[in-house]
Amino acid sequence: MPSKFSLYLDLIRWNRPAGWLLLLWPTLAALWLAADGFPGWHLLLVFTLGTILMRSAGCCVNDVADRDFDLHVKRTALRPVTSGRIGVSEALAVGAALASAAFVLVLTTNLVTIAWSFVALLVTLVYPFAKRMVSMPQAVLGVAFSFGIPMAYAAVQGGAPWELLHNSHRLAQAGFLSAVLDSVPWQGWALMAGNLFWVLAYDTEYAMVDRDDDLKIGMKTSAITLGQADVPAVTASYLVFLAVWTAVLWHRVNPWIWLAMLAVALAQVAWHFTLIRDRTREGCFKAFRLNHWLGFTVFAGVVLGLAAGT
DSSP: OOOHHHHHHHHTTTTOTHHHHHHHHHHHHHHHHHHTSOOOHHHHHHHHHHHHHHHHHHHHHHHHHTHHHHTTSTTTTTSTTTTTSSOHHHHHHHHHHHHHHHHHHHTTSOHHHHHHHHHHHHHHHHHHHHTTTOSOTHHHHHHHHHTHHHHHHHHHHSOSTTHHHHOHHHHHHHOHHHHHHHTSOHHHHHHHHHHHHHHHHHHHHHHHHTHHHHHHHTOOOHHHHHGGGHHHHHHHHHHHHHHHHHHHHTTTSOHHHHHHHHHHHHHHHHHHHHHHTTOOHHHHHHHHHTHHHHHHHHHHHHHHHHHHOO
């Protein structure tokens, strides 16, 4: 029998780092953009560890919410909660501990980032249940997986830690809600919107793996909603993601470096098309797992493009 600790590691998908890398690369890219270069070790550590912790906490909540559905899907039937090796209360306690640790990290930033973290947590908790009501729950996941972008901007541009607390007169004049909204410029929201299409692309690939099982149990996914339009929709979503980021960043980063990154990214999109066009489980799952390389490519384009200057 596996030890309790190894079950916890399985619960948070510790042996599958691709999941948290998908959240990390756009978050770090936003952090670099907000800081116009290296953001400092403090924020780098906060957002790297925070991303890993929150993704792990999300896995706990997701497995509890989906335990009855996962039982009928071959790929997920042996997950710790579904198989009964970890109880519901125990899994939720692990998730709460991980989320609390992430919140402690956020507390070292500033008040506006703390405020945004509550919104991010709410979306994270809503997503597992969206699969029962929304025909394309991947769009909800896109919001959850992209929220590191506005939080990164808020951490850099929202002031030093506790600045607003020490300047109560500023808080009274501008209003806290206004201060929170002003902490994220339009570029941050545009990048978040573009990133949502990337999440839609790779999570649809993920949903294509389980489409047959999901149809049997009545689960709603983008792969089922899109039907035979799934492959072109995934490809189009990749292109929209890259187009939006290119439009926003064209005057911020070195264009030649960005074009080189774009060529590498488009080559990966073409490769993904070849993997998913026949809609095999193996091909679609491989495409999903390799998406973190596309995220890293874009992140590298941001870092190198900022370093080289326009």
